Amino acid sequence: MPHGWYQGPSVMTKPSILTVDDVPQVSAAVARDLRSRYGPSSESCGRRRALKHWKSNYLGFPKGLSSSDLTQRAMAQVSRFGAEVVLANDVVGFESRGQVRAVLFGSRDIEARALIIATGVSYRRLEAEGLETLSGRGVYYGANASEAGQCEGDDVNVVGAANSAGQAALNLARFAKRVVLVVRSGTLEATMSSYLIQRITSSPTIEVRYRSEVRAVRGDGHLKFLEITDRDTGLTEEVASSWLFIFIGASPRTSWLGDDVVRDSRGFVVTGHDLLNAGHPQRWPLTRAPFALETSVPGVFAAGDVQLDSMKRVASAVGEGAMSVYLVHRYLGTI
Numbered sequence: 001m002p003h004g005w006y007q008g009p010s011v012m013t014k015p016s017i018l019t020v021d022d023v024p025q026v027s028a029a030v031a032r033d034l035r036s037r038y039g040p041s042s043e044s045c046g047r048r049r050a051l052k053h054w055k056s057n058y059l060g061f062p063k064g065l066s067s068s069d070l071t072q073r074a075m076a077q078v079s080r081f082g083a084e085v086v087l088a089n090d091v092v093g094f095e096s097r098g099q100v101r102a103v104l105f106g107s108r109d110i111e112a113r114a115l116i117i118a119t120g121v122s123y124r125r126l127e128a129e130g131l132e133t134l135s136g137r138g139v140y141y142g143a144n145a146s147e148a149g150q151c152e153g154d155d156v157n158v159v160g161a162a163n164s165a166g167q168a169a170l171n172l173a174r175f176a177k178r179v180v181l182v183v184r185s186g187t188l189e190a191t192m193s194s195y196l197i198q199r200i201t202s203s204p205t206i207e208v209r210y211r212s213e214v215r216a217v218r219g220d221g222h223l224k225f226l227e228i229t230d231r232d233t234g235l236t237e238e239v240a241s242s243w244l245f246i247f248i249g250a251s252p253r254t255s256w257l258g259d260d261v262v263r264d265s266r267g268f269v270v271t272g273h274d275l276l277n278a279g280h281p282q283r284w285p286l287t288r289a290p291f292a293l294e295t296s297v298p299g300v301f302a303a304g305d306v307q308l309d310s311m312k313r314v315a316s317a318v319g320e321g322a323m324s325v326y327l328v329h330r331y332l333g334t335i
Contacts, residue, residue, distance in 0.1 A: 139244045141247075
């Protein structure tokens with residue numbers, strides 16, 4: 001529903017559920033079971049999932065499907081189940097107002113009886129000389145389909161060792177002359193799925209450069225050279241390349257939640273029985289135990305990558321979106 005997006009909610013009554021989300025598949029799961037109002041995170045809807053291009057093992061699609069197709073399908077489903085979509089708004093804060101939960105959008109806010117946080121994560125920044133100057137000029141965090149097509153016939157470097165880096169390398173290899181996967185560790189087995197490793201190692205156009213890191217980038221208006229250092233020998237090599245795609249992990253977008261919602265040192269939201277562990281601040285206020293996926297604020301739930309120790313897979317995020325609706329029903333029955 002690309003032409004159905006708009007800036008603000010049409011009716012300022014309190015919905016049952018407000019979903020603050022960067023993964024529309026989660027909102028589709030929510031909307032199936034209960035009419036909701038769908039609110040965005042500070043970045044565009046579905047952005048991170050779109051960066052990962054292709055889902056090879058998503059249930060129901062034996063040939064796989066692209067992330068953009070999955071996002072479009074989810075948005076159509078959100079609309080069909082009656083959810084209201086609010087896009088292009090920066091979420092700046094959260095407040096509890098008695099039994100009501102409010103999400104703040106600068107000069108205004110939206111209130112609801114329950115809140116589901118599914119804001120995902122954003123990419124960490126690579127520390128390398130010259131990187132910020134050339135960001136968007138040959139240096140990219142993530143890689144979308146249009147950028148992959150621009151690399152046709154060129155040498156491309158990808159930094160990272162997790163599934164997102166492996167998926168990007170395979171996608172870029174469809175267009176590039178050669179793809180070099182730059183990996184800090186000496187193996188991929190601990191960080192990447194075996195099916196991706198098999199495809200990467202069997203590809204004639206993908207090279208894995210272990211125990212290496214990008215220390216600097218150079219170019220006049222566009223990336224021209226990389227300096228790659230061998231972590232064992234300390235030797236640095238200058239490599240000609242016009243394209244660098246970075247996948248070095250991610251951090252959650254949770255600073256807007258304030259102090260009431262307990263998070264770990266990295267910002268991931270603590271949920272369920274983990275809230276009662278001695279290693280986290282003891283802020284659960286009720287005599288009943290928190291529901292699974294419930295945060296330290298009753299009636300506020302977290303689903304997907306944003307929560308502590310999540311699986312970081314779209315299928316699990318969708319499942320947790322559906323599960324959160326059941327838990328919201330249980331919560332609403334207590335107030």
